[in-house]
Amino acid sequence: MNILVVGGGGREHAVIQALRKSAKVETIYALPGNGGIAKDALCFPVKANDVAGITAFAREHQVDFAVVTPDDPLVLGCVDELEKLGIPCFGPEKKAAILEGSKVFSKQLMRKYGIPTAASETFSDAEAAKAYLASCRYPVVVKADGLALGKGALIVNNYAEAKDAVEQIMVKKVFGASGDRILVEQFLTGPEVSVLAFTDGTTVVPMVSSMDHKRAKDGDGGLNTGGMGTIAPNPCYTKEIAAECMEKIFLPTVRAMNAEGRTFRGCLYFGLMLTPDGPKVIEYNCRFGDPETQVVLPLLKSDLLEIMLAVREGRLSEVPVEFSDGAACCVVLASEGYPEKYETGFELTLPRTKEGEYLYVAGAKQEGEKLFTAGGRVLGAAATADTLEEAVIRAYALAARVKFGNAYLRKDIGKRALAALGREFPVL
Ligand code: AMP
Ligand code: GLY
Numbered sequence: 001m002n003i004l005v006v007g008g009g010g011r012e013h014a015v016i017q018a019l020r021k022s023a024k025v026e027t028i029y030a031l032p033g034n035g036g037i038a039k040d041a042l043c044f045p046v047k048a049n050d051v052a053g054i055t056a057f058a059r060e061h062q063v064d065f066a067v068v069t070p071d072d073p074l075v076l077g078c079v080d081e082l083e084k085l086g087i088p089c090f091g092p093e094k095k096a097a098i099l100e101g102s103k104v105f106s107k108q109l110m111r112k113y114g115i116p117t118a119a120s121e122t123f124s125d126a127e128a129a130k131a132y133l134a135s136c137r138y139p140v141v142v143k144a145d146g147l148a149l150g151k152g153a154l155i156v157n158n159y160a161e162a163k164d165a166v167e168q169i170m171v172k173k174v175f176g177a178s179g180d181r182i183l184v185e186q187f188l189t190g191p192e193v194s195v196l197a198f199t200d201g202t203t204v205v206p207m208v209s210s211m212d213h214k215r216a217k218d219g220d221g222g223l224n225t226g227g228m229g230t231i232a233p234n235p236c237y238t239k240e241i242a243a244e245c246m247e248k249i250f251l252p253t254v255r256a257m258n259a260e261g262r263t264f265r266g267c268l269y270f271g272l273m274l275t276p277d278g279p280k281v282i283e284y285n286c287r288f289g290d291p292e293t294q295v296v297l298p299l300l301k302s303d304l305l306e307i308m309l310a311v312r313e314g315r316l317s318e319v320p321v322e323f324s325d326g327a328a329c330c331v332v333l334a335s336e337g338y339p340e341k342y343e344t345g346f347e348l349t350l351p352r353t354k355e356g357e358y359l360y361v362a363g364a365k366q367e368g369e370k371l372f373t374a375g376g377r378v379l380g381a382a383a384t385a386d387t388l389e390e391a392v393i394r395a396y397a398l399a400a401r402v403k404f405g406n407a408y409l410r411k412d413i414g415k416r417a418l419a420a421l422g423r424e425f426p427v428l
Contacts, residue, residue: 001026002062003305004087005041006078007048007069008032010332010362010380011290015069015304016041017358018297022305031057035371036350036361036379051078058087067091067308071147074266074286075101090308092286096257096264100286103152104145104181110281113256115249117281120185126170129182133162141185144169146178150226153283155187190275191236191420192282194292197250197270198307200316201263204250208299208323209237210292211417216339218412225339226377229413230330231388232295235420236274245272245279253284265311294360294380295328329395330360330382331413336406338376346373346405357398358382373404388414389426396428 001024005016012030017040019025031054033043046053049072058066068078068091077094091097098105110117118141123129133140142165144152152175156162162184169179197206210232216222249270257264269285269292288296297304301322310319335342348364348371360382363375381402383394392414399409415425 001064001305002029003027004029004031004054004058004061004063004066005033005069006031006054006066006073008034008037008043009070009290010360010377011288011293012069013037013040013360013362014293014297014358014382015067015288017360018300018304019067022303024305029057029061029063034361035364035366035374036359038366048073049076051076051081054078055081055085058082059085063087065090065305065309065312069287071097071100071285071287075147088312090312091266092264096262096266097286098262099257099264099268099284101147102145103143103183103283106284107183109253109256109260113252113259115252115256115281116278118186118188120183122181122183123170124181126166129166129170129184130163132184133166134159136162136184138162139187141187142166142169143183143185144175144179145181145183146175148175148178151175151224152178188273188275188280188282190273191234193234193237193272193274193279194289195237195245195250195270195272196288196292196296197268198311198316198321199254199264199266199268200311200314201254201258201265202314203316204246204254204268205316205321206242206246206250207296207321208232209234209242210289210295211236212289212292213410213413213416216410218410220416223339225334227291228332228334228410229380230291230295231391231414231417232292232299232328235388235417241274241279245270249279249281265314291330291332291360291380294330294358294382298328298356298358298382298384299323299326324384326384326386327388327391328382328384329388329391329414330380331395331399331409332362332377332380333399333402333404334377334408335363335373335375336408338408342376343406344373344375347371348373348378349403351398351401353398356384357394359398359402373406378404378407388418388421389423392418393426393428
């Protein structure tokens with residue numbers, strides 16, 4: 001089969017490497033892909049949010065199946081447009097992608113169907129929001145309604161910060177129309193867990209759980225980033241909690257979407273917080289997480305393409321979805337200075353990988369035979385092993401063999417997870 005993957009980051013590289021293992025796959029096209037992905041797929045310079053360009057490409061290249069991975073094209077209706085051409089897709093239609101596209105929508109859905117989440121108020125008027133914030137107990141979380149490159153949630157500690165957040169989002173429109181409405185949300189505490197789940201609208205199959213490390217610096221300091229590393233499975237997510245989430249969150253969400261006439265098919269991402277009152281939804285994403293996918297897919301033993309086809313055809317209950325018992329760790333190598341100012345254009349040298357080691361390139365371009373850095377996050381070095389300690393050691397050893405001029409990485413990916421298990425972080 002000829003497969004089209006829309007997107008060009010580390011997550012897409014992980015999806016492409018997993019798809020390549022399927023016997024059915026002949027050619028993989030990536031739009032736009034990147035210089036590193038070009039080793040594993042044919043990359044063409046069509047942007048991931050250029051829906052017209054993507055459909056034109058698919059029409060010309062006899063694509064048998066498309067995997068739409070990033071949030072923007074999903075929310076823009078890329079799946080709907082490809083399906084209109086008769087190209088079956090993995091990923092939700094536009095009317096289901098709203099689960100990520102509008103936090104106001106998802107909050108209303110959770111309230112209507114009794115799915116546990118933080119209490120919140122919605123505002124479409126800045127003055128009304130400020131008046132409400134004048135009487136709040138702090139901290140609270142101010143969230144832009146729409147997509148905001150993962151930066152739309154601001155934790156504010158007092159009224160002055162809250163007013164500033166409203167000003168930025170609703171008046172200065174730093175996230176554009178995504179800030180036409182905001183949510184003011186109760187601040188929750190507890191360990192965070194990411195759970196990606198395959199669903200065909202009837203069956204829900206959660207993948208192995210994971211833990212992101214969003215802050216730029218060791219010890220969870222510094223600014224929020226797109227993710228500096230991940231581990232799987234997440235030790236805070238016990239079998240009992242998993243069963244509770246299935247009953248109170250996962251199945252109710254899928255059923256609620258059906259009841260609303262918005263059947264969700266694809267990968268549904270549950271961002272959960274394990275609060276003292278039980279697990280609650282922090283956010284939904286309508287797609288694979290980045291960099292969660294970079295630790296989840298290396299642990300998948302089953303054929304990813306077969307699962308994706310089954311999701312599309314409504315027969316997910318009939319295919320095996322098995323994960324190995326081991327652990328995985330992904331360490332992100334970023335350009336020094338990320339997520340603020342950073343330089344690019346450094347030559348990037350990638351080592352050979354051994355069994356159980358993976359390099360997932362996020363920001364690189366190819367010039368002749370050489371690769372050069374081209375983004376804030378350059379790549380993820382991931383590894384699997386029997387234990388989390390070994391996976392951490394292997395991922396860092398792999399990261400050390402990657403060379404580019406201004407490489408920066410956190411040195412504590414997995415430390416929090418090991419602490420939750422009462423275990424020591426290995427000496428690297
Ligand atoms: P979001 O964009 O909704 O995923 O939020 C980004 C991050 O902000 C989350 O991963 C949490 O760390 C934090 N966050 C979001 N909502 C809340 C909340 N209600 N209470 C505490 N932290 C939150
Ligand atoms: N890792 C969080 C996300 O993909 O949105």
